[in-house]
Amino acid sequence: xxxxxxxxxxxxxxxxxxxxxxxxxxxxxxxxxxxxxxxxxxxxxxxxxxxxxxxxxxxxxxxxxxxxxxxxxxxxxxxxxxxxxxxxxxxxxxxxxxxxxxxxxxxxxxxxxxxxxxxxxxxxxxxxxxxxxxxxxxxxxxxxxxxxxxxxxxxxxxxxxxxxxxxxxxxxxxxxxxxxxxxxxxxxxxxxxxxxxxxxxxxxxxxxxxxxxxxxxxxxxxxxxxxxxxxxxxxxxxxxxxxxxxxxxxxxxxxxxxxxxxxxxxxxxxxxxxxxxxxxxxxxxxxxxxxxxxxxxxxxxxxxxxxxxxxxxxxxxxxxxxxxxxxxxxxxxxxxxxxxxxxxxxxxxxxxxxxxxxxxxxxxxxxxxxxxxxxxxxxxxxxxxxxxxxxxxxxxxxxxxxxxxxxxxxxxxxxxxxxxxxxxxxxxxxxxxxxxxxxxxxxxxxxxxxxxxxxxxxxxxxxxxxxxxxxxxxxxxxxxxxxxxxxxxxxxxxxxxxxxxxxxxxxxxxxxxxxxxxxxxxxxxxxxxxxxxxxxxxxxxxxxxxxxxxxxxxxxxxxxxxxxxxxxxxxxxxxxxxxxxxxxxxxxxxxxxxxxxxxxxxxxxxxxxxxxxxxxxxxxxxxxxxxxxxxxxxxxxxxxxxxxxxxxxxxxxxxxxxxxxxxxxxxxxxxxxxxxxxxxxxxxxxxxxxxxxxxxxxxxxxxxxxxxxxxxxxxxxxxxxxxxxxxxxxxxxxxxxxxxxxxxxxxxxxxxxxxxxxxxxxxxxxxxxxxxxxxxxxxxxxxxxxxxxxxxxxxxxxxxxxxxxxxxxxxxxxxxxxxxxxxxxxxxxxxxxxxxxxxxxxxxxxxxxxxxxxxxxxxxxxxxxxxxxxxxxxxxxxxxxxxxxxxxxxxxxxxxxxxxxxxxxxxxxxxxxxxxxxxxxxxxxxxxxxxxxxxxxxxxxxxxxxxxxxxxxxxxxxxxxxxxxxxxxxxxxxxxxxxxxxxxxxxxxxxxx
Numbered sequence: 001x002x003x004x005x006x007x008x009x010x011x012x013x014x015x016x017x018x019x020x021x022x023x024x025x026x027x028x029x030x031x032x033x034x035x036x037x038x039x040x041x042x043x044x045x046x047x048x049x050x051x052x053x054x055x056x057x058x059x060x061x062x063x064x065x066x067x068x069x070x071x072x073x074x075x076x077x078x079x080x081x082x083x084x085x086x087x088x089x090x091x092x093x094x095x096x097x098x099x100x101x102x103x104x105x106x107x108x109x110x111x112x113x114x115x116x117x118x119x120x121x122x123x124x125x126x127x128x129x130x131x132x133x134x135x136x137x138x139x140x141x142x143x144x145x146x147x148x149x150x151x152x153x154x155x156x157x158x159x160x161x162x163x164x165x166x167x168x169x170x171x172x173x174x175x176x177x178x179x180x181x182x183x184x185x186x187x188x189x190x191x192x193x194x195x196x197x198x199x200x201x202x203x204x205x206x207x208x209x210x211x212x213x214x215x216x217x218x219x220x221x222x223x224x225x226x227x228x229x230x231x232x233x234x235x236x237x238x239x240x241x242x243x244x245x246x247x248x249x250x251x252x253x254x255x256x257x258x259x260x261x262x263x264x265x266x267x268x269x270x271x272x273x274x275x276x277x278x279x280x281x282x283x284x285x286x287x288x289x290x291x292x293x294x295x296x297x298x299x300x301x302x303x304x305x306x307x308x309x310x311x312x313x314x315x316x317x318x319x320x321x322x323x324x325x326x327x328x329x330x331x332x333x334x335x336x337x338x339x340x341x342x343x344x345x346x347x348x349x350x351x352x353x354x355x356x357x358x359x360x361x362x363x364x365x366x367x368x369x370x371x372x373x374x375x376x377x378x379x380x381x382x383x384x385x386x387x388x389x390x391x392x393x394x395x396x397x398x399x400x401x402x403x404x405x406x407x408x409x410x411x412x413x414x415x416x417x418x419x420x421x422x423x424x425x426x427x428x429x430x431x432x433x434x435x436x437x438x439x440x441x442x443x444x445x446x447x448x449x450x451x452x453x454x455x456x457x458x459x460x461x462x463x464x465x466x467x468x469x470x471x472x473x474x475x476x477x478x479x480x481x482x483x484x485x486x487x488x489x490x491x492x493x494x495x496x497x498x499x500x501x502x503x504x505x506x507x508x509x510x511x512x513x514x515x516x517x518x519x520x521x522x523x524x525x526x527x528x529x530x531x532x533x534x535x536x537x538x539x540x541x542x543x544x545x546x547x548x549x550x551x552x553x554x555x556x557x558x559x560x561x562x563x564x565x566x567x568x569x570x571x572x573x574x575x576x577x578x579x580x581x582x583x584x585x586x587x588x589x590x591x592x593x594x595x596x597x598x599x600x601x602x603x604x605x606x607x608x609x610x611x612x613x614x615x616x617x618x619x620x621x622x623x624x625x626x627x628x629x630x631x632x633x634x635x636x637x638x639x640x641x642x643x644x645x646x647x648x649x650x651x652x653x654x655x656x657x658x659x660x661x662x663x664x665x666x667x668x669x670x671x672x673x674x675x676x677x678x679x680x681x682x683x684x685x686x687x688x689x690x691x692x693x694x695x696x697x698x699x700x701x702x703x704x705x706x707x708x709x710x711x712x713x714x715x716x717x718x719x720x721x722x723x724x725x726x727x728x729x730x731x732x733x734x735x736x737x738x739x740x741x742x743x744x745x746x747x748x749x750x751x752x753x754x755x756x757x758x759x760x761x762x763x764x765x766x767x768x769x770x771x772x773x774x775x776x777x778x779x780x781x782x783x784x785x786x787x788x789x790x791x792x793x794x795x796x797x798x799x800x801x802x803x804x805x806x807x808x809x810x811x812x813x814x815x816x817x818x819x820x821x822x823x824x825x826x827x828x829x830x831x832x833x834x835x836x837x838x839x840x841x842x843x844x845x846x847x848x849x850x851x852x853x854x855x856x857x858x859x860x861x862x863x864x865x866x867x868x869x870x871x872x873x874x875x876x877x878x879x880x881x882x883x884x885x886x887x888x889x890x891x892x893x894x895x896x897x898x899x900x901x902x903x904x905x906x907x908x909x910x911x912x913x914x915x916x917x918x919x920x921x922x923x924x925x926x927x928x929x930x931x932x933x934x935x936x937x938x939x940x941x942x943x944x945x946x947x948x949x950x951x952x953x954x955x956x957x958x959x960x961x962x963x964x965x966x967x968x969x970x971x972x973x974x975x976x977x978x979x980x981x982x983x984x985x986x987x988x989x990x991x992x993x
Contacts, residue, residue: 003110006151007242007245009151010104010151011245014101017093017096017097018090018235021089021235022235025086025235026230029079029085030226034223034226036076037073037219037223040219044216048061050064052209059298061212062294066291070294082280083175084277086231087270087273094159094167101156104151105151109147110147111146112146112147149252150252154252158248162241169234170234171231174229176411177228177229178276179406180406181222181226181228182229182279183406184222186283186287188222189286190286190536193532194532282401283403286405288400289402292396293532296393296428300392300528303389303524304385307381307385310377310378311378311516314377314447318454318509323506325365328361329461329495329499330499332353332356332495333492333495336491336495337488339488346476347476354466354470358469361462374448382440382444386437386440389440393428393429393432396424398424398426399421399424402422422535424535427535432531444520446515446519447509447515447516451509454508458501458502461497461498464497468492472488472491626875628872631671631674632674632681634682636814637675638806638817639807640678643664644682647679647776650662654774661767661770661797662799663745663799664676664777666803668918669979671803671871672743672803676776677692679776683739684739689734689737689738690738690739693740693741694743695745695747698748699747702758702761703719703720705721705748706724713740714735715731715736724765728772729771737773738773739776741778744921745777745779746920746921747920747921749920750927751919756790760794762777767797780918780921814874826893827852827891827892828859829883829886829892829893829895866896868983868984870980872976873977873981881893881895903982906949906985910946910951911985913932914951914986916928918974918983918992921973923972924971925939925940926969946972950975950978951974951975952978953975954971954972955971
């Protein structure tokens with residue numbers, strides 16, 4: 001035999017079984033995975049195509065991805081014993097090879113190859129040294145032509161020293177490749193889940209499509225990488241070992257040969273294989289976690305849809321009744337219109353029509369289910385949905401063990417210890433906790449309130465329509481037939497007003513259904529999102545969320561259990577402290593101790609911190625009536641009748657060819673936004689195209705102002721005010737809005753050199769275009785004081801309308817107009833402080849209507865003084881005084897507790913900074929530095945100090961919150977609740993006039 005034949009025999013005995021093993025391992029273990037993955041890629045491609053072509057297909061895409069892609073992959077990866085199988089087969093193959101080596105010849109004589117002493121890749125240093133010595137001493141030690149090769153011993157040594165270590169390395173490398181592939185799989189699905197493709201981004205179709213496309217690319221990459229993950233390439237790589245075997249055989253039995261008897265070659269790595277299998281099993285658990293999460297999200301959405309569909313069915317029944325009512329009212333209007341041509345027997349005809357209309361309306365109204373029964377049905381649907389969600393949560397696996405997702409930038413060296421147990425069922429129960437379930441149960445309240453309003457409106461429209469007939473009959477009873485036209489008008493007006501009430505009832509029903517639906521769906525979505533964040537969080541975040549959920553659950557449970565007792569104890573303690581204070585107050589006065597007046601509270605702290613809290617504790621109707629938002633209902637706008645009439649008169653004069661520029665000047669906080677809202681609505685009745693805009697930030701350049709106005713007027717692409725004016729004048733009739741109302745024009749001037757130019761240019765455009773547009777621009781009174789001094793010529797042709805702060809009587813009307821719509825009886829509590837004249841007078845009068853009028857007048861006088869002209873602050877004072885608990889079914893107004901603002905500690909720099917902000921509406925630090933010429937380092941400190949004292953706030957933008965760290969580009973304004981107090985403070989220092 002030659003050396004090559006010996007090498008071939010050893011390789012066939014030692015190498016070939018391992019090659020066959022690795023090929024069989026790939027075919028049996030990884031070929032099914034590749035097939036499943038290929039089907040999954042095709043299924044996802046079909047779902048992705050449907051997502052890109054069909055409308056409203058996000059839910060179908062998620063369902064198909066979970067069913068046809070994620071689930072088959074998870075099941076295919078559930079074969080978690082691949083590493084142990086490979087390990088056992090390698091061990092068995094090693095034993096078979098070791099036994100087969102014994103069948104090789106013990107000793108073979110073979111001719112020495114001519115290149116036996118040349119170097120081969122992979123030789124150790126000692127082997128290279130012996131070969132070098134043999135070449136150097138060739139005439140002495142290397143004169144043979146053949147050599148004896150111990151084939152069996154050499155094959156055994158080759159197996160133990162080289163083949164088995166190489167197979168061990170290949171086994172470890174295959175598991176690392178497998179782990180890297182599984183980590184790629186985890187990262188792909190984790191990115192898909194956390195990016196919102198599971199349904200949390202339901203309102204962002206572009207985002208869903210992007211994440212779906214990314215997932216498809218990752219699945220294709222995983223399919224391509226499955227071959228490498230099997231480890232076959234490394235396991236079948238015997239190239240270097242074959243070269244080494246050739247080198248060893250070439251010098252066997254010679255001076256250059258190594259006396260290598262071989263090692264035992266034991267194969268014991270079962271623990272490592274088991275740990276790799278556990279790691280892979282955790283990957284399958286993670287995919288199951290994502291699949292369960294996807295199913296839970298889809299399931300909760302389906303439950304909420306069924307619930308709101310039941311609500312919609314109840315609303316449809318009531319809406320059908322209202323449609324019938326509207327139809328009957330319209331039919332009645334048509335019949336009454338035909339009576340206009342009747343000249344005789346009008347009273348009898350009207351009585352007949354009254355009977356017919358009343359009967360039909362009564363029959364329709366009787367078809368309305370009582371709100372209580374509807375409320376029971378709606379609550380039952382909500383209870384059923386809550387029970388279904390609870391059952392869905394209990395069907396989830398109790399616990400799944402996952403490991404941390406490996407970093408793609410680092411190769412996995414071994415099965416890591418970053419394991420954690422995800423208690424999926426508990427996470428779902430905590431995501432949909434008791435408080436959330438209770439909010440879902442109470443979500444139909446908005447619809448129940450809407451149905452109550454529907455019943456009230458229907459009852460009112462019955463009265464209104466009946467009264468219209470009665471008034472018309474009374475009108476014609478003692479008149480001739482010529483007066484029938486007036487009677488018909490009375491009936492028509494009554495029926496039209498009833499029809500308006502029916503329309504408002506339908507709108508209220510739709511709004512109630514929408515509010516209840518949005519609230520319920522929002523709770524379900526928030527719960528699903530919370531579950532997703534909990535189960536996809538890392539170890540540290542998950543621990544924090546677990547702790548927070550535990551604390552929140554325990555606090556909620558304890559509060560439900562003890563809140564009544566704690567409230568009673570708190571009331572008793574508070575009453576005891578008040579009594580103790582009254583007893584000790586004379587002693588304190590005797591000792592010279594002057595405690596602050598009872599009820600005096602820092603305006604900055606108590607008001608700002610308590611506004612949201614008070615709003616949450618109010619009854620729903622009262623919370624809506626007394627929202628701290630600008631008004632749109634003219635019936636709630638008190639004290640502005642004359643101003644609205646003046647705007648209407650100016651509008652009529654403009655329509656007759658008169659001037660059309662008006663500037664509305666109002667103190668800050670006096671309700672300019674509400675006034676302009678109502679004025680715009682009134683003008684919209686004659687001019688449908690009304691532009692109503694508010695300047696939120698400062699405009700610095702003419703081109704920016706021209707572009708902004710052009711966009712509002714439908715003349716985009718204009719960057720010059722003169723060109724804008726020309727385009728307005730040249731535009732066809734009706735092409736531009738007829739009314740433009742701009743609020744907060746103080747953002748167009750700056751108290752610096754040339755800072756009035758932009759406002760002057762706006763006035764110029766208004767003057768030039770007043771023939772086409774009726775302009776209404778508002779300014780704060782501090783800004784007006786500056787503007788009229790700096791641009792008197794431009795204001796000569798502009799009509800000014802000044803809004804004054806509400807008087808005490810107007811403030812009373814404004815608040816009571818809101819309260820009366822709540823339907824709650826009103827009563828004022830007697831003053832309790834000793835020494836007050838009002839208390840003595842009230843006690844002297846005794847309990848009567850006169851006493852209530854006296855207390856009411858005194859209350860609103862004090863409220864007017866305490867609010868400093870701020871309507872919002874007055875509303876908050878009223879809410880602080882409102883007591884809904886003492887008198888069941890009524891509102892008891894407690895004596896006003898004054899809020900004393902602590903602004904005396906402000907220095908002159910801070911006071912003038914507040915004056916600058918009031919002059920300009922809002923200011924940045926740089927704008928303030930320009931206005932007051934303050935040093936660059938001093939201006940930020942001034943604003944920072946005012947911000948810390950909660951006198952000013954950062955004007956939040958769309959993507960920012962108002963509690964972030966201030967920056968030089970931030971825009972500041974005086975806090976709305978502090979405007980009145982700031983104005984009073986500046987006037988007390990003669991800074992503001």
